Amino acid sequence: METFLNAGTTFAAGSNSALLTFCLYTLAVFGIAWLSNRLLQSKSFMSEYFLGSRSLGVWAFALTFAATSSSGGSFTGFPSKIYTHGWVLALWIGSYMVVPICTMGLLGKRLNQVARISGSITVPDVMRDRFHNKYFGLLAVSLIVFFMSFNLVAQFKAGALILQTLLADVDMFHTVSIRLFSSMTETGGIFEGVKAGYLLCLFTFGVAVIIYTTYGGFHAVVWTDVMQGVVMVCGVMIMLPLALYQVGKLAPSGESGLEYSTREMAKMTPPQAGTATLRLTAARDRDTTLRSDTWLPFTGESGEQRLLRLTDLVMIPAGQTEVADIGILELTAAGDISRKMNQLTASDLDPEIDVTDVDTTPYQYGSDPSHAGAYVSAPGPSATDVNGFLPVSLAISFFFMWAISGSGQPSNMVRLMAFKDARTLRLSIFTVAMYYSAIYFPLVIIFCCARLLIPGMEAESDRIMPAMAVFLSENAGIAWLAGLLVAAPFAAVMSTVDSFLLMISSALVRDIYQRNINPAAEEKLIKRLSYLFTLIVGTAAMIGAINPPQFLQDIIVYVGSGLAACFLAPVVYALYWPRANAHGCIAGMLAGFAAHLSLYFSGIFANGSFFRPYRIMNFDPIIFGLLVSFITVYVVTLITPAPSPELVRKYFGKPPAKPTP
Amino acid sequence: MNKPDMDPDIEYDPVFLHSRREAIVIFCIWVTAIIWVVPFCYFQGYGQNVDPSTLSLTIGIPTWLFWGVFIPWVVADIFTIWFCFFYMQDDPLGEAHEGADIEEELAEMRAAARQTQDGGGA
Numbered sequence: 001m002e003t004f005l006n007a008g009t010t011f012a013a014g015s016n017s018a019l020l021t022f023c024l025y026t027l028a029v030f031g032i033a034w035l036s037n038r039l040l041q042s043k044s045f046m047s048e049y050f051l052g053s054r055s056l057g058v059w060a061f062a063l064t065f066a067a068t069s070s071s072g073g074s075f076t077g078f079p080s081k082i083y084t085h086g087w088v089l090a091l092w093i094g095s096y097m098v099v100p101i102c103t104m105g106l107l108g109k110r111l112n113q114v115a116r117i118s119g120s121i122t123v124p125d126v127m128r129d130r131f132h133n134k135y136f137g138l139l140a141v142s143l144i145v146f147f148m149s150f151n152l153v154a155q156f157k158a159g160a161l162i163l164q165t166l167l168a169d170v171d172m173f174h175t176v177s178i179r180l181f182s183s184m185t186e187t188g189g190i191f192e193g194v195k196a197g198y199l200l201c202l203f204t205f206g207v208a209v210i211i212y213t214t215y216g217g218f219h220a221v222v223w224t225d226v227m228q229g230v231v232m233v234c235g236v237m238i239m240l241p242l243a244l245y246q247v248g249k250l251a252p253s254g255e256s257g258l259e260y261s262t263r264e265m266a267k268m269t270p271p272q273a274g275t276a277t278l279r280l281t282a283a284r285d286r287d288t289t290l291r292s293d294t295w296l297p298f299t300g301e302s303g304e305q306r307l308l309r310l311t312d313l314v315m316i317p318a319g320q321t322e323v324a325d326i327g328i329l330e331l332t333a334a335g336d337i338s339r340k341m342n343q344l345t346a347s348d349l350d351p352e353i354d355v356t357d358v359d360t361t362p363y364q365y366g367s368d369p370s371h372a373g374a375y376v377s378a379p380g381p382s383a384t385d386v387n388g389f390l391p392v393s394l395a396i397s398f399f400f401m402w403a404i405s406g407s408g409q410p411s412n413m414v415r416l417m418a419f420k421d422a423r424t425l426r427l428s429i430f431t432v433a434m435y436y437s438a439i440y441f442p443l444v445i446i447f448c449c450a451r452l453l454i455p456g457m458e459a460e461s462d463r464i465m466p467a468m469a470v471f472l473s474e475n476a477g478i479a480w481l482a483g484l485l486v487a488a489p490f491a492a493v494m495s496t497v498d499s500f501l502l503m504i505s506s507a508l509v510r511d512i513y514q515r516n517i518n519p520a521a522e523e524k525l526i527k528r529l530s531y532l533f534t535l536i537v538g539t540a541a542m543i544g545a546i547n548p549p550q551f552l553q554d555i556i557v558y559v560g561s562g563l564a565a566c567f568l569a570p571v572v573y574a575l576y577w578p579r580a581n582a583h584g585c586i587a588g589m590l591a592g593f594a595a596h597l598s599l600y601f602s603g604i605f606a607n608g609s610f611f612r613p614y615r616i617m618n619f620d621p622i623i624f625g626l627l628v629s630f631i632t633v634y635v636v637t638l639i640t641p642a643p644s645p646e647l648v649r650k651y652f653g654k655p656p657a658k659p660t661p
Numbered sequence: 662m663n664k665p666d667m668d669p670d671i672e673y674d675p676v677f678l679h680s681r682r683e684a685i686v687i688f689c690i691w692v693t694a695i696i697w698v699v700p701f702c703y704f705q706g707y708g709q710n711v712d713p714s715t716l717s718l719t720i721g722i723p724t725w726l727f728w729g730v731f732i733p734w735v736v737a738d739i740f741t742i743w744f745c746f747f748y749m750q751d752d753p754l755g756e757a758h759e760g761a762d763i764e765e766e767l768a769e770m771r772a773a774a775r776q777t778q779d780g781g782g783a
Contacts, residue, residue: 054757088706090722090730091698091706091730094698094702094730094733094734095698097694097698097737098690098691098737101737101740101741101744105683105687106687109676109679109749109752109754110677110681110684113676113752116756118761118762119757119759119760119762120762125762256720256721257721258720258721258722259720261721262716262718262723263716266716267713372711373709373712373716376711377706377707377709377711377725378702378703379707392707395702399698421753422750422752426744426745429745429749430746433741433742434738441730441731515762519763519767519770520767575680576677578673645668648668648671649671653671653673653674654674655674655755
């Protein structure tokens with residue numbers, strides 16, 4: 001028999017609705033895949049399966065673009081960062097004010113036109129056709145497969161983790177995962193050390209994504225993106241007024257909720273992580289289990305109220321009175337302590353537990369009195385960096401990272417090849433701009449309010465989104481709403497994974513098999529191979545994510561900036577410079593790849609890790625990679641022969657007028 | 662309006678010329694955004710020792726972020742509306758030549774095979 005403390009009843013009801021939402025959601029996605037598959041019967045298979053027959057209208061194009069770009073990170077990592085570092089995240093995300101117009105407008109119209117002229121279906125197709133050079137196509141496809149394979153594994157893991165977070169408090173989830181997978185995790189091999197809950201989430205998430213993507217192709221991906229995009233914006237639009245209203249109830253009269261929230265944040269000091277010893281006043285005849293969200297108030301040496309929470313599950317075995325060195329997080333701001341104490345009820349507390357030997361480490365930036373107000377000023381508090389969360393060099397880097405590097409992502413470029421006409425493009429730029437404005441700045445406000453409403457979530461800040469969703473909807477008396485709100489992050493990661501999956505299978509079927517091995521392949525064979533490769537790539541990525549390498553989040557960052565360093569400059573020159581030639585663009589692609597990679601390699605010697613790259617003047621490697629790539633294309637192009645006039649006429653010349661009948 | 666790097670003998674496609682002009686305008690707006698946002702926030706928001714009682718707020722947002730991010734964001738949205746509805750052209754993007762690249766490749770392969778045969782025959 002065990003005694004449980006803080007059974008987490010707050011989140012349980014919301015999590016049950018999360019389970020229901022997830023099931024309904026998956027059913028809807030399968031329905032969409034079935035409808036999309038019917039479209040495949042009547043159109044040119046390849047163009048339909050990988051590019052939706054270039055027929056996307058405004059809503060489909062805008063929302064698939066927005067949903068794919070705002071990956072799972074937007075709904076887990078970003079809220080977690082806002083909660084942990086405060087208002088400075090508005091500056092961190094600030095370049096999103098120009099992201100839609102840059103990522104869609106810089107290349108969109110021209111890329112779509114060039115792809116139509118050549119009949120290209122993939123990005124390597126465009127490069128190969130534009131320069132009539134099959135080696136360029138092979139180089140482009142190799143880089144895409146290299147980068148995307150890592151990314152796909154990382155995104156599968158991200159999806160499984162998000163699902164696990166959402167279902168953490170559903171009893172049925174734990175029962176099913178233990179029954180189905182505990183024997184598997186005991187067999188060792190690739191399952192060694194993997195938790196049963198993670199495996200269940202990975203297989204559920206993975207199988208759902210693989211089936212609907214394989215069966216429905218591009219249109220299934222786009223339509224699920226539309227549904228997911230709507231869920232995301234609805235989630236944020238509902239949370240914003242609820243957060244402001246609930247924080248407003250704490251504010252003194254005459255002061256708005258947001259104003260009160262920001263002023264209280266100005267008084268906050270960061271919590272401190274560390275260890276402590278827990279002691280029972282008397283031994284018990286049963287185990288005492290304390291959940292990771294257990295709060296323990298105690299009195300300090302000078303009589304002051306202190307409050308800490310556990311960061312892991314703790315068990316005090318029957319007959320023992322003490323456990324030492326347990327992970328804790330202690331609140332340090334008086335306002336946080338008093339707000340949290342007001343939320344705790346008698347049933348949350350165990351008066352027979354004492355806390356001693358508290359040993360904590362202050363933040364590297366933000367704990368010192370000279371950094372007062374770190375949550376409302378820049379560079380923001382940081383537990384690990386003495387320069388704070390966002391030094392100005394990084395703020396500049398993020399302007400490149402989001403707006404410019406976003407334009408260089410092949411997954412975005414594919415979508416730019418799929419819209420119907422120029423009118424669709426300009427209306428979609430407007431729609432995505434409004435969409436991002438409705439999501440990102442409001443998210444900053446919502447999760448700044450979360451610091452007041454739910455103190456101490458730094459211990460599990462990745463759970464702040466579902467925790468806040470459940471907190472807001474239950475306090476507003478509409479618990480079912482939590483299901484919709486927690487679906488938003490899941491929707492976001494699903495829409496990223498499906499498009500990456502399709503990109504890799506299109507690279508294999510179209511760019512490698514059809515264009516290099518068997519151009520005369522019958523459509524029936526291509527169709528079978530497309531289904532088969534999507535299935536195989538998805539399954540392989542899922543297996544890779546069972547026990548993935550460490551540093552997956554770092555891999556996602558490396559891949560995103562690496563792809564931009566390779567692709568942006570060659571694509572820009574290919575589209576806008578008639579003098580551009582294959583030599584220059586191939587050299588630029590390789591130079592961007594090498595420059596970017598060399599800074600990551602230098603990180604091994606300078607900072608002790610590949611994933612802590614060497615930063616020239618503290619700027620992100622993406623800036624150096626882009627610079628080298630743009631200069632190399634220009635210089636090498638000028639010292640090598642000009643392209644043939646026929647090729648220039650084909651892609652830059654005015655098309656001949658259609659003969660009138 | 663031909664640039665030095667452009668061949669005067671070619672009549673350029675208006676879609677290409679419009680797209681390039683639009684891309685230059687977009688790049689300028691990105692430069693304007695970074696020049697407004699980063700220096701403003703650097704001088705107003707970095708390294709400040711904040712006194713909560715005198716902290717300057719505008720509609721609940723720290724004033725440095727209100728003028729450094731929120732207002733430029735609104736201006737960027739207004740610019741986007743102007744760009745999308747009053748500047749960007751509805752150019753015809755042409756018919757998609759589905760399979761044209763594969764056909765071209767097959768034709769080249771057949772021609773190469775014929776050449777080899779002819780060469781062998783001679």
